[in-house]
Amino acid sequence: MKIENYNVIGVMSGTSLDGIDLVYVNxxxxxxxxxxxxxxxxxxxxxxWRGILKKATHLNEVELAQLDKEYTVFLAEVIKGFKLKNNLQEIDFVASHGHTVFHKPDQGETYQIGNLPILADLLGEKVICDFRVEDVALGGQGAPLVPIGDQLLFGEYDYCLNLGGFANISFDDSGVRKAFDICAVNTVLNHYVAKLDLDFDDGGKMASKGAVHDGLLKELNALEFYKxxxxxxxxxEWVESKVFPLIDSYNKLQVVDILRTYVEHVAQQIGAVVELPSNILITGGGAYNTFLIKRLKALTDAILIIPNKNVVEFKEAVIFALLGVLRERNEVNCLKSITGASKDHSSGKIYLPKS
Structure with missing residues (x-):
């Protein structure tokens, strides 16, 4: 008989480089x-570390391998600090996403650092990690992986929308879970608001002061990915090769106008995906961008639900912990209907500490 109760540390580092999210979840x-x-x-x-991770996509193979080792050691220290601070004793395993350095599924490549076997040794805990690689090897996108958690934990909502470094959405379509990335969000907004010496645009206040540039907005909406x-x-790498060069070509635009235009772009791209009437569960750091939420509400007229802090800020860490549970049970945690892989499968590497 399978165990029906698990205590797991879930660990997630997003592309927006806000930090490492950790949860202890039952x-x-x-x-x-x-x-x-x-x-x-x-x-x-x-x-x-923020500077190192920003430049990681440009490292050669040897440098990247070294960074992987250093980041794994760093990640272990962060997780051990979390265990100690909260006096965590009952831990079935640690489920960790790692940090994505590059993701090129169309070329059969995806790489998350921090997923080396030494993580289990350093923590003295079973570790389940590296969830994306197998899916890409099976011809899938290796992303998004969160939607199966949306289905199992938040199935009462028409849409689950995460506004992090990227916007991704999942929904039920005639009994089949569908999901995909919509567009970049905080990876772009944080990049430009940094020019104002800010880490992020608190509540979208800076964006709200700007004006939409119709030419830039039209070009952003015409990017090939959306078709x-x-x-x-x-x-x-898509942001660096497609989005930043396009925005930077409008070199006379004020930062507030770039932010305002990009918020409108995000709201329009999300609005193009959502069918009405519907309710949408919104999570991720972008849920706190009240100006973006206001524009999304205006363009969709959907019921927007922003849940409690643990769900807004830690939903992805919770779901990667659940992916670990499903992998531990050898149950499907990766759906071909979402990633395009050749089959549903149970993805993730399992490492046991040597001692």
């Missing part, structure tokens, strides 16, 4: 899965 199954977040924390990156059918996913 999962129980009584017909359906339920969860309780017992402890949660975001450990912000110091400037050194592709799903399954489809995005990585930071």
């Amino acid at each position: 999962f129980s199954k009584d017909g359906k899965w339920s969860f309780l977040v017992k402890n949660s924390e975001t450990v912000g990156y110091i400037e050194k 592709k059918p799903f399954p489809k996913s995005l990585g930071i």
Whole structure:
């Protein structure tokens, strides 16, 4: 008989480089899965690490391997600090996403650092990690992986929309879960608001002061990615090669106008995906961008639900913990209907500590 109760540390580092999200969460199954977040924390990156991770896509193979080792050691220290701070004793395993350096599924490549076997040794815990690689090897996008958690934990909503480094959405379509990345969000907004010496645009206040530039907005909406059918996913290299050069070509635009135009672009791209009437669960850091939410409401007229802090800020960490539970049970945690892989499968590497 399978265990129906698990205590897991879930770990997630997003592309927006806000920091490392950690949760200590209990999962129980009584017909359906339920969860309780017992402890949660975001450990912000110091400037050194933020700078290193921003440049990681440009490293050669040897440099990247070295960074992987260093980041794995760093990640272990962060997780051990979380365990100690919260006096966590009952841990079935740690489920960790790692940090995405590049994601090129169309070329059969995806790489998340921090997923080396030494993580289990350093923590003295079983570790389940590296969830994307197998899916890409099976011809899938390796992303998004969160939607199966949306289905199992948040199935009462018409749409689950995450506004993080990228916007991704999942929904039920005639009994089949569908999901895909919509567009970049905080990877772009944070990049430009940094020119004002800010880490992020608090509440979208700076964007709200700007004006929409119709020419830039039209060109952003015309990007080829938006015409592709799903399954489809995005990585930071797409932003660096397609979005930044386009925005930077409008070199006379004020930062507030760039922010305002990009917020409108995000709201329009999301609005183009959502069918009405509907309710939308919104999570991720972008849920706190009240100006973006206001524009989204105006363009969709959907019911927008922003849940409690643990769900807004830590939903992805919770769901990667659930992916670990499903992998531990050898149950499907990756759906071909979402990623385009050749089959549904149970993805993730399992590492046991040597001692």
